[in-house]
Amino acid sequence: MSKNIVVKADQKRVVPVIWTGNESEIEYDIKLAGRGAEVTLLMLLFGDGNKNLATNINVLHDAPDTKSRVVVKGALNDASHVDFEGLVKIEPGAKHANAWLAAHLLLLSEQAGGRAVPKLEITENDVKAGHASTVGKVNDMELFYLMSRGLSKEASTGLIVQGFLESLLSEFPIKDAVSARKKLKWL
Amino acid sequence: MQTLTQETAKKAKDYKFGFHKKDKSVFKTPKGLSRSVVEAISHYKNEPEWMRDFRLSALMTFEQKQMPTWGADLSTISFDELYYYINPSDKKFHKWDEVPKEIKETYDKIGIPEAEKKFLAGVGAQYDSEMIYHNLKNQWEKQGVIFLGMDDGLKKHPDLVRQYFGTVIPSADNKFAALNSAVWSGGSFIYVPKGVNVTIPLQAYFRINAANMGQFERTLIIADEGSSVHYVEGCTAPIYSTDSLHAAVVEIVVKKGARVRYTTIQNWSNNVYNLVTKRMLVDEDGIGEWIDGNLGSKITMKYPSCILNGKGAKGEVLSLAFAGKGQHLDSGGKMIHLAPYTTGTITSKSVSMGTGRSSYRGMVKIVNGARGSKSFVRCDALILDELSRSDTYPVNIINEHDVTMGHEASVSKVGEDQLFYLMSRGLDETQATSLIVNGFIEPIVKELPLEYAVELNRLINLSMEGSVG
Numbered sequence: 001m002s003k004n005i006v007v008k009a010d011q012k013r014v015v016p017v018i019w020t021g022n023e024s025e026i027e028y029d030i031k032l033a034g035r036g037a038e039v040t041l042l043m044l045l046f047g048d049g050n051k052n053l054a055t056n057i058n059v060l061h062d063a064p065d066t067k068s069r070v071v072v073k074g075a076l077n078d079a080s081h082v083d084f085e086g087l088v089k090i091e092p093g094a095k096h097a098n099a100w101l102a103a104h105l106l107l108l109s110e111q112a113g114g115r116a117v118p119k120l121e122i123t124e125n126d127v128k129a130g131h132a133s134t135v136g137k138v139n140d141m142e143l144f145y146l147m148s149r150g151l152s153k154e155a156s157t158g159l160i161v162q163g164f165l166e167s168l169l170s171e172f173p174i175k176d177a178v179s180a181r182k183k184l185k186w187l
Numbered sequence: 188m189q190t191l192t193q194e195t196a197k198k199a200k201d202y203k204f205g206f207h208k209k210d211k212s213v214f215k216t217p218k219g220l221s222r223s224v225v226e227a228i229s230h231y232k233n234e235p236e237w238m239r240d241f242r243l244s245a246l247m248t249f250e251q252k253q254m255p256t257w258g259a260d261l262s263t264i265s266f267d268e269l270y271y272y273i274n275p276s277d278k279k280f281h282k283w284d285e286v287p288k289e290i291k292e293t294y295d296k297i298g299i300p301e302a303e304k305k306f307l308a309g310v311g312a313q314y315d316s317e318m319i320y321h322n323l324k325n326q327w328e329k330q331g332v333i334f335l336g337m338d339d340g341l342k343k344h345p346d347l348v349r350q351y352f353g354t355v356i357p358s359a360d361n362k363f364a365a366l367n368s369a370v371w372s373g374g375s376f377i378y379v380p381k382g383v384n385v386t387i388p389l390q391a392y393f394r395i396n397a398a399n400m401g402q403f404e405r406t407l408i409i410a411d412e413g414s415s416v417h418y419v420e421g422c423t424a425p426i427y428s429t430d431s432l433h434a435a436v437v438e439i440v441v442k443k444g445a446r447v448r449y450t451t452i453q454n455w456s457n458n459v460y461n462l463v464t465k466r467m468l469v470d471e472d473g474i475g476e477w478i479d480g481n482l483g484s485k486i487t488m489k490y491p492s493c494i495l496n497g498k499g500a501k502g503e504v505l506s507l508a509f510a511g512k513g514q515h516l517d518s519g520g521k522m523i524h525l526a527p528y529t530t531g532t533i534t535s536k537s538v539s540m541g542t543g544r545s546s547y548r549g550m551v552k553i554v555n556g557a558r559g560s561k562s563f564v565r566c567d568a569l570i571l572d573e574l575s576r577s578d579t580y581p582v583n584i585i586n587e588h589d590v591t592m593g594h595e596a597s598v599s600k601v602g603e604d605q606l607f608y609l610m611s612r613g614l615d616e617t618q619a620t621s622l623i624v625n626g627f628i629e630p631i632v633k634e635l636p637l638e639y640a641v642e643l644n645r646l647i648n649l650s651m652e653g654s655v656g
Contacts, residue, residue, distance in 0.1 A: 092573070107588030110555070118594070120579040125570035125600045135585040135592040 002027040009034025009063070016176040017043040020183050021051035021080070028057045032066035032097075043072040044168050045105075046184060047080025047112070054083045061090040061097040061127075072103040073168045075161045079111035087119045088131070094124050101131040106138065106164055108157065219267040222246065225369050228272045232338055232372070235345055238352075245358035245368030252362040258548065259486040259515045264460055269432055271370040271403070327385060332416075333378040334389055337405050340376025347378060351409055355438035355468045355494075363462045367403045367436040374404030374435065379414040379445075388417040388450070388636060406437040410445035410473075417448040419636060431458060433484075437465040441473040443497065448476040452639055454483035457513060461487040471497030471526075478634050480507040480643060481516050490548060492521035495529035495560075506535040507631045509647060510543030510575070519549035519566075519580075524557040524590075535566035536628045539575035540651075546578040551585075551592060558589040568598040569627055571620070621651045 001023050007013050007030065019026060030039050041057065059068045074082050088099045105114040118131040138160050146156035165184070169177050214231055216224045225246050229239040254261055327334070333344060341348045358368035379385055410416055433455060441447050447467065455461055461484040467475035477491035493502025504520030522531030537545035547566045568577040579596050601623050609619035625632070625644055632640045 105585070107585070107590075110588055112588055113555070113584075113586035115585070116583045116594075118579075118581060118596075120577075120596065120598060122568075122570065122578065122598050123576045125573050125575065127570075127598065127600070129598040131579065131581075131594075131596050133581070133583055133592075133594040135583060136590060137588045 001025065003029070005030045005039070007032050007034070007037040007039050007066075010036040012038040013040070014171075014173060015039065015041045016172045016180070017041065018176075018180045018183060019043070019045045019047075019053055019055075019074075021047055021049065021053075024052060024054065026053065026055040029060075030058065030068070031060045031062055032068060032094075033062055035063045036065045037063060038067040039069070040171070041068075041070045042168050042171055043070070043074075044165055044172075044180065045072065045074030045076070045082055046165070047074065047082060048077040050079040050081075052081045052083075055085070057084075057086045059086075059088045059099065059101070061088070061094040061099060064093065064095040064097070066094060067098045069100045070102065071100075071168060073106075073165055074104070074114070075106045075108060075165060076112035076114060077108040079109070081113050083115045085117045085119070086131075087121065088129065090120075090122045090124050090127050090129060092123045095126045097124065097127040097129070099127070099129040103133040104164075105133075105135045106161065107135065108138065108161065214273070215270060216272045218270055220246070220249075220269070220271055220366075220370065224271055228370060228372065231272070234341065237349060238341065241353065241358070242369050242371075245365050246370075248359045249362060249365035249369055252359075252365055254362060255488075258488050258517045258546075261460065261462070261486065261488075264432060266366075272372055330383045331380040332383060332385060333376065335376045337374040337376045337407065338372065340407070344376070344378070347409070348376065348407065351407060351438070351440055353438075355440060355466050356436055356464050360464060363434040364436055364464045367405060367434050367464070371403045371405035371436065373402070374406040374437075375408070375418070376406070377408040377416065377418065379408075379410045379416045381411045382413045383411075384414065385416040388419045390419040402431075402433045402435065404435045406435070408437075408439040408447060408449070410439075410441050410447045412442045413444040414442075415446040417450065419450045419639070420452075431455075432460045433462070434460075435463045435465075437463070439465075439467040439475065441467055441469040441475045441500075443471045444473060445470075446474040446476075448478065449491075450478040450480075450635060450639070452480045452482070452635070452643060453487065453489075456483060457485050457511075459484045461489065463487075463489040465489065465491040467491075467493045467502070469493055469495050469497065469500040469502055472499045473497065474501045474503075476503045476505075477520065478505045478631065479518065479520075480509075480631065480635070480639075481518050482509045482643075482647075483514075484516070485514060487514075487516045487518055489518050490521050490550075492523065493531060494523045494525060495531060495557075496525050498526050498528055500526060500529045502529070502531045504533045504535075505631045505634055506533070506537075506547075507628055508535075508537040508545040508547075509628075510537070510539045510545040512541040512543060515544045515546070517546040517548055519547045521550045522552070522562055522564075523550075524553040524560040524562060524587075526560075527557055528559040529557060530560070531562040533562075533564045533566070534630060535564075536631055537566070537568045537577060538571065538624055538627065539568070539577050540571035542574045544576040544578070546580065547596070548580045550582040551594070552583075553585045553587050553590050553592065555586045557587050560587065561591045562593075563591075564594040564596075566596045567627070568596075569624065570598065570600055571624075617651055621648050624651065 084103050086101050088101050090097045101118045103116045116133040118133050143156050216227050225242050356364050358365045469475040475493045479491050481487050491504050495502050502522050508516040508518050510516045520533040535547045539545045551562045553560050570577050577598050606619050
């Protein structure tokens with residue numbers, strides 16, 4: 001799947017994306033074309049079996065006062081694998097651009113794996129840009145706490161994963177959040 | 188050579204260390220690279236057969252390998268226009284007094300830190316392609332520490348060299364590692380025996396001093412079990428009328444429980460291509476540290492790596508890039524976790540100004556089975572003006588679930604409120620900016636030996652002068 005989005009002056013777009021293993025490629029090209037254009041791309045990934053995803057997100061800041069926020073959160077079970085490549089480019093003249101690019105992967109099984117490459121190319125000095133990525137497993141202390149309250153390991157892990165992804169879902173537009181929860185069978 | 192000196196004299200004025208000594212080289216291979224050039228180098232150095240074969244097979248690898256298609260623009264390097272070997276003097280010196288006056292003058296002009304004069308420790312000064320000066324403190328010799336030029340090391344300890352040479356960085360690693368393997372000369376060879384702690388940093392100064400001269404030093408450091416050593420490499424180079432290539436290879440073996448720190452201050456003149464491969468192989472509970480400061484050169488591509496090969500091994504890379512006018516510094520670090528409970532940290536600080544471009548390029552790889560490993564990357568960039576550029580290319584590949592990997596980066600300009608505050612206290616804009624830049628790179632500078640930290644601050648203040656406003 002590949003999508004091209006152009007955000008015009010003073011437009012604000014929220015782009016929710018959810019992946020549960022149906023696609024093998026997701027690509028977004030987003031251009032912030034006019035002054036004050038803003039985009040928030042929220043990508044929720046849930047992989048199991050041996051589902052693989054290659055995802056590519058490009059954001060181009062081509063005008064002043066533009067803002068972008070890309071947050072990817074994924075929980076990977078079994079032998080699923082995610083390859084995330086993101087590029088935020090800030091062109092000369094895109095003054096006061098503000099960019100944030102983050103990818104967080106939670107690995108739930110020994111065979112799960114991920115590759116995260118959040119890239120920045122910046123040719124304007126009057127900007128704010130950052131990126132972050134984390135990869136790790138479920139926190140042992142959190143797991144221990146829940147299990148000490150009588151939950152099974154599976155139920156505890158489920159709750160932690162749900163909490164991890166929920167923070168992203170809460171930013172989804174209501175309709176998308178509802179259908180996403182259905183997809184994840186959290187209803 | 189005299190006309191060349193005159194030619195370069197004008198350019199040299201723009202560059203702090205741009206003076207040029209009369210070329211008194213003894214043995215010089217013809218321009219360009221061929222089988223016979225490689226054989227001539229090996230023959231001249233009187234090397235064992237295995238080393239000649241190693242060079243020749245590396246030459247074939249070099250010819251087959253493609254130029255890297257990523258990173259900085261290397262299309263203007265002309266391999267046929269370079270000299271691959273020049274030897275300035277047939278004699279090796281062991282005492283400072285015996286070093287020729289002309290060469291001493293060269294060092295005086297760079298202002299070699301007092302530390303060297305005080306300790307006269309294991310200083311290997313490279314003039315052109317050869318280690319010409321060596322002095323090792325007696326106590327270390329008694330402890331069995333070996334600190335020699337690479338060529339001497341090969342002569343005196345052939346078995347030790349053969350055992351490790353090319354094992355951390357094989358000649359087929361990349362095109363420039365292959366080139367270095369084929370035509371290497373100079374560099375340092377260090378062996379620290381089991382349990383020996385070398386308390387005073389070993390230092391070497393590198394200097395290119397013949398037009399069109401490529402420098403291909405080869406350094407091999409072996410820290411045996413439980414030992415520790417700190418090696419410092421600093422370089423400043425005179426300016427030349429044509430492009431120079433510096434393609435070094437540094438291999439470090441850190442054995443069980445050993446600790447090695449390798450500090451570099453790179454300040455090549457602004458026409459040098461600095462394409463260096465540096466790698467450490469860290470065994471169980473060993474600690475490997477790279478401190479890598481890049482100020483000079485036209486193009487730098489350098490990514491010091493730690494391969495954490497044993498349980499509990501630790502790696503650290505501190506990288507600093509200061510890209511000024513016309514420079515592209517593509518640097519960073521790599522952390523490869525191959526064993527359980529390994530820890531890696533990469534900290535990178537880069538500053539771009541006056542059309543300079545600095546790129547952080549790094550990699551964290553954790554293989555399946557390296558459980559309990561932790562890796563953290565922090566890279567910050569500062570862009571000082573509208574003409575400059577900053578890039579970040581971090582690659583994180585994680586194939587083990589029981590790990591903690593974090594990466595964080597930020598890009599910004601000098602904060603207006605910080606600037607305003609300092610200027611309200613009476614500093615002018617240049618001073619205030621210099622102060623902020625020096626504060627920004629502080630986490631790396633504080634790890635340097637004092638003389639280097641002072642020199643670095645001075646160099647940065649110098650390059651900031653007149654740049655703001």
